[in-house]
Structures are given as structure tokens and as C-alpha cells.
Amino acid sequence: MPAPTTASGLAVTVTGLHKRFGAQEVLCGLDLQIGAGELFVLMGPSGSGKSIFLRHLIGLETPTSGEVRIDGQPLTDDARNGFRLAMVFQSGGLLNSLTVAENVGLYLSEHRLRKPGEIARLVADKLALVQLEPEVASKYPPELSGGMRKRVAIARALITEPQLVLYDEPTSELDPLVALTIGREILDLNQRTGATSVVVTHDRDLAFGIADRIAFLSEGRILAIGTPDQIRTSPIPLIQSFLAADFKPA
Template sequence: MTSVTFAGVRKTYGDAVALAGLDLAIEPGEFVALLGPSGSGKTTTLNLLAGLIDADDGEIRIGGRVVNDVTPDRRDIAMVFQNYALYPHLTVFENLEFPLRARDRRVAATVVEAKVDRVAGTLGLGDLLHRYPKELSGGQQQRVALGRAMIREPKVFLLDEPLSNLDARLRIRMRRDIKALHEAIGSTIVYVTHDQAEAMTLATRIAVFAEGRLQQFASPAEIYARPANLFVAGFLGEREPVLMAGRIETGDGLAFVAPDGRLALDAAAARHLAPFAGRPVVLCIRAEALRPSRGTDGADGAVVAQVELSGPDAILYCRLDGGAEVVARADPADGFAKGDRIGLTADAARLTAFDPTTGAALRAGE
């Protein structure tokens, strides 16, 4: 298991800053996802680590060794691309053995066969070794690509959007396979994706990028529950959260009051949001943070504008009395329907307040 470190790493293309002073420390054996939209810097980070491009400034280390001037073939890494890059004229066995033969043509056939059999067994490819890539499904081709990387026993695996060419259900199945593979081999994996569901389910920690800068580096649970800024809050989540500007106000109970709506806050708000009472904030409101109830005669009322069934949940698109639109999650058995007048109470433990000027998260006691 090997660590990976970026210290003040910078990459520009003319006046365009692809990566601005990246500081990132990946522990040995970690599965780290680099997450962000197109142009955020995540692929630049992976290519710098692979040695495919050179850093303008800063230091990159693999296992404590500075690799800025080390060629890709000497960095002891393996890269898996989104298009698999299998040799179509070679069988699965030949594709798997290729990295071993390319490194040392004198390696004994018995050694090659033993390594291929071991990797094929780990990935469930034992019965497919005689087939050609065109005879495999997308998921099987992906496993061959992973196996070709594994057989070299590299210090670090680099995966660049490896599941983007698969259909939705197969992606879910392959996520389980990749997670199980990481648990089995324990190697350091750096995984680039724009799909936050992949990052949340696979990674031990997620590095969120935007505009060439690292926004937050933390566990999936912390990234989701305690986003560092408005970008992270808006980017993570199955559904885009509502970001609403207003104030936390006291009086007849604690409430969040915006020009176009009002939300009553529960008792937990005394600890989470009361410290920010009276000041302007931007509130991140996710669907699971709102609890709908039947009927209301208070100022926290809303009307259900649309109901969407999402598996075990009913997603309620609601319009507050002031006109703002929010989204709440409910049990389908509750029977909420379009046009229903409902009450909404916000679970303050699931809300995050942000400074409207800087966009940084506001934390009680900090």
C-alpha cells in the first residue's frame, strides 16, 4: 500500500488555470474519488499523477518518492480508461498477460499463466479467457481492463471514469464489484468521476473540485452532511437542494424567514442554527430535511405542486406561502396528493447555513 501526495501543485494552459496550488494527501490503501463537473481539475490531477502531463509548480510524491521528473512507465502505477482500451485481436488471456510480456519477454510461461489464472479468478473471468473483447459484455470488458491493471501489481491504481460507458443497472453492479475488489487487494485507488453516486458509494474519502481548486476533502458522510461551501452543498445529493437566502429569526419559535417563504425549525435548531439568529444566511434545504404534515394554519404552510414516486419514497414538490419552491420526502402510504395543503417543519440537524458573501459554511462554535 502506497501514499500519494500533492503539495502546491499548479498547472496552467496560457491564462487558463487548470489546477491552482493543489494540496492533497492520500493515505496508503485509500480509495479516493476525485469528483467535480467538467473542467473542474479532477482529470488534470489524475493526468499529473500518471505523468501524462507535467506540473508547472509544486511536488507530487508516490510512496514518499518525488515523481515530477519520473516517466509514466517508472511510476509503478496502472491506469484504467473509460473506453477499456482492450486489444481487439487478442483473447482475454492474451490481454491479461500483455503487461507482463511487455515488461519482460523472458518471464516464464508458468509464471504468466499462474498470475493470469489468479487475476481471472478474482474477477470472475476464468471461463472467458479464450474469448475476444467483441464477444464480451460491457461489464466483462471492464473487468478485463481492471485485471490487466491488477496483474502488474502496481503501487497505485488510477481509474478514469471507468463506468461511464455502462448502462445504469450495470454501473450499480460494477460499483459493488470495484468496491469488493478494493477490499480484497487493499491497494491505493484514485478514481475520477463526475457521478456523485459513484463517489459516495465507492470512496473512503472524496476530493471535490471546482474551477481548478479543491473545495473539500473528507469522507462521503461528512461531505454530504457538512459541506464546506455552497458549491459542495449544491453539487452533492440525489436531487439538487434548494439554496434559499434569508434570516434565522426568534420569536414565536425559531424559524427561517426568506422574502418568499418561511420554515418553522424544530427543537434541534437551538444547537445548530440559533447561533446565527438575526444575520443573513443562505440555507441548504435537502428533501430529507423537511417533514410534511397534514394541514396547517400557520405561516409555515405549503401546497403540494407535484408528487413523484421514487421507489420507497414520495417526493413532494411544494410551494411555500411566499412562493418559494422546496422539496420534501414522504412515505407513499401517507397519501399526499397534488393540491394538498400541508405543514412543513425543518429538521435543523439536516440543514446547513452558509455565509451569503463568502459561500463558506457556518458552524456553531467555530
């Protein structure tokens, strides 16, 4: 087992977050707090605003009104520089023309943050952290399975030792068994690194399998926030129908 990395997780406070695109209100006044080191899941049907919400936490979207604070500081361009934030995009976003090692180390090499030998060592650390064999480093993304590509995308996000890691639909397009192992890994990384983790997903098994707390989002509104047990037993009809086995996302 590789040595655990240390990062103190960042707390997130979202207050009155509204986001409009033209006439469409996508986020309708969200209020929530995520504790340092927490594994927080935002669950909801497709189109409910999960990805847009997540993009606000890393400054890729600006609120129409309301605000996001990271450890008490408003998330502005200046403040973001002081925090180590990372996002695992739904598509993975790997570059097919680069090897796995080059993809994982890209941020450090592009910004000339480390010497090449040091980058190689850090890349090897991160690949081990996501349970990938060292031989994978020299392969190209198209040579890998979907689950392995997802792990590489996670390793790449971890290269800066982030204090807040955001995952957008980390189990989409994976078969159920692989989805289960990716979920376990996200939980394991949360515990070993101490980084706050925010996962958005419509995968109920993932949400209930890993979350400290779950918020349920529907049409840009949070219908409930609580422990997995509290959400599972929620009396809200929409949540119950979403959790019913035969629910088909719109």
C-alpha cells in the first residue's frame, strides 16, 4: 500500500445559489454546507442541475446570485489560487495522444512545477493510489478499459494533492461491478487523503454506498439533505419514486 498523502479538507458553504441561463433557472436558490473531509453526494435525476452545481464549486461557473465560500472565503479568481481544488470530469478528459504518465503529470509539467524525475515519482504514487499497476504508465488511454480510464482521470485529479475533489458522475458508462470498485476507491481516497469529496451522480447504489450525507436535487432545488438512512426513509414522494427500483431517469 502506498503511504497516505496528507491534505486538510476544505469546508464549503453555498448560500442562496441561483443560476440562470437566459430565461431558464437551472439552480433555484441552493443552501448547503459541506464539512472539511466529508464525502458529500448530490444525487438527482438527469437534468436536475448537478453538473452545473459542481462547476460552481471550482469557479467554472459564476452564480447569477448567491455565493460559494471555501473555508469561509468567497470563491473568486484570487482566492482560488490559494486552494488546491480538483475535478474529475464525467468524460474523463484524457488526451489520447499522451501516455497515462504524461496525462497524469500534465499539470505539473505544463506549469513547470517539478523536475521531470520528481514528476515521474509523483505520477507513480498517484497510479498506485488508484490501484493501477506501474505498467499502465506507458500505455495510451484508448488501450485501457473504461474503469482503468476512470482511475487514470482520478489519478490526474490527485496530482496536486487537492483539498477538495469534485467528481461528476464517476460511475457513468461503467458496468455495475466496475462501478462498485470505483465507488469503493472514492471512499478509500476520501478516508486516506482527508480531502473533502463532492460526488454528483444519478447512481443510487453509488450514493448510498459511499456518502456521509446525501442531498437530493430536483429541478434545481434541494428537496432533502441527510444521512443515507434519512434519505432512504424520506417521506417525499419524488424521492421515493426515484429510489424505487423501476425508476427510469428522464
